[in-house]
Amino acid sequence: MDNTFTARASRDEGWWTVTVDEVPGLFTQTRRLDQIPGMVRDALTLFPDITEDAKGAEVTVVPQGPAADAAHEAAELRNLAREAQEQATASMQAAARELSAGGLTFRDIGSLLGVSYQQAQKLAVQ
Template sequence: MTRMFTVTVERGHGDWWVLEAPDVGAVSQVRRLDQVENEMREAIAHLAGLLESEVEVDVRATLPEDCVEHVGQARRLRAEAEAASRRAAEESRLAARSLRNRGLTFRDVGSIMGVSQRRAAQLLRG
């Protein structure tokens, strides 16, 4: 059974990130955010008397206020773009199928849709 521990991460002086897991009093530092989980999993396991495999880490970065809004907006827009891309792909498949059912060739389907003949055939298989 694993236990979840929250680790707060804040930019310290210079090139260091300061890490803290308040539940067990673990404090450390790393140069890169991708090092946080491994660094803190080991420290938390030691202090909590657990195996490293029993420790899950929830990393929460504290960002400067002016960055929080931009990061949030970028995430929202990326999610919207991914959703729009999925809808566009489905509509492309429906359009290709509709055109092909009306007797158009793969080449004509591609021309109408602005894709290659090969892509039109792929849309019809999907």
């Protein structure tokens, strides 16, 4: 018997209302998202035919609605920004190495890349 459950949470009048995909008719509510797994496990104790180990159930919370959509979009943008920063750093390092190998001073490299000469030196040797 699978002991994994998906709790879908929607915001409604100051509460998170929760339904569980695997248990039709199971409904609970709570004030905070972090309370949902515990609330679902407590509710599962009322369904011994569904799970024998309600306290050990794995509960995945899936927020829905405008708040979840905004948070998801923000998280995606944060990830894109992190990836862009990693690409920019790699490009800066490659450029600093190439310029250094071409005989430019770290002061000139720093001026070209818009960083201090100390940072240009770090980039070139990393």
